[in-house]
Amino acid sequence: MYNTKPSFIYGFHGIDKDVAFEILNQKTEFKLSSNKYDWLGNGTYFWENNYPRAKQYAIEDSKRKDSKIKEPFVLGALIDLGNCLDLLDQQYLDFIKMAFNDLKDTLVIEGKELPKNSGFGKNDFDFKKRELDCAVIRWAHELAKNEGVFFDTVRAAFWEGEELYPNAGFKSQNHIQIAVLNPNCIKGIFLPRDKVEFPTS
Structure with a gap:
């Protein structure tokens, strides 16, 4: 009864500049990520209302050995959340917990182990390799389809990065992320603008 969300949000996607202009010119589409460690399962990932974090991510990614980002860039998108599996909403948190229990019971019957969340390296304390979370989200989609x-x-908040100050409950890279499964929810794509000073006199 009360779970209707605002229709549209701004999403920002870190990407290679050449690929960004191919998308803008309708020569290609956003790629759907389907790694088994993706935090929110399959989808095209956007930072909600967070252009600086998308830019930061693109720069970080470009420094990785096998990165596809040669020139870091950011595309903006106008996104209709549609029917959103929103992990900031209690009913969906309860649903995900139920999906986890169902997945666990199924794997026990099949004699298989649950996937685990882990880091990509020794210094990754944010568990960015989220194989358990990805499996649970995917299972939730299957239960829903049934x-x-x-x-x-899919929408969720993530606490990521270093503490802003000692014993802080806030971290340096906190953000809300959106995974878009239905490409028709991307209603428009745009080049983000830098702020223009508005004349006051």
Whole structure:
């Protein structure tokens, strides 16, 4: 009854500049990520209302050995959340917990182990390799489909990075992320602008 979200949000996607202009010129589409460690399962990932974090990510990614980002860039998108599996909403948190228990019981019957969340390296304390979370989200989608429900997007908050100050509850890279499964929810794509000073006199 109360779970309707604002229709549209701004999403920002860190990407290679050449690929960004191919998308803008409708020569290609956003890629759907399907890694088994993706935090929110399959989807095209956007930083909600957070251009600086998307830019920061693109720069960080470009420094990795096998990165596809040669020139860091950011595309903006106008996104309709549609039917959103929103992990900032209690009913969906309860659903994900139920999905986890169902997945665990199923794997026990099949004699298989649950995937685990872990870091990519010794100094990764944020568990960015989220194989358990990805498996649970994917399982939740399957459970929903069995009931005739299809989610267009997934939305969640992440506490990431170093503490802003000693014993802080806030971290340097906190953000909200959106995974878009239904490409029709991307209503428009744009080049983000730098702020223009508005004349006051």
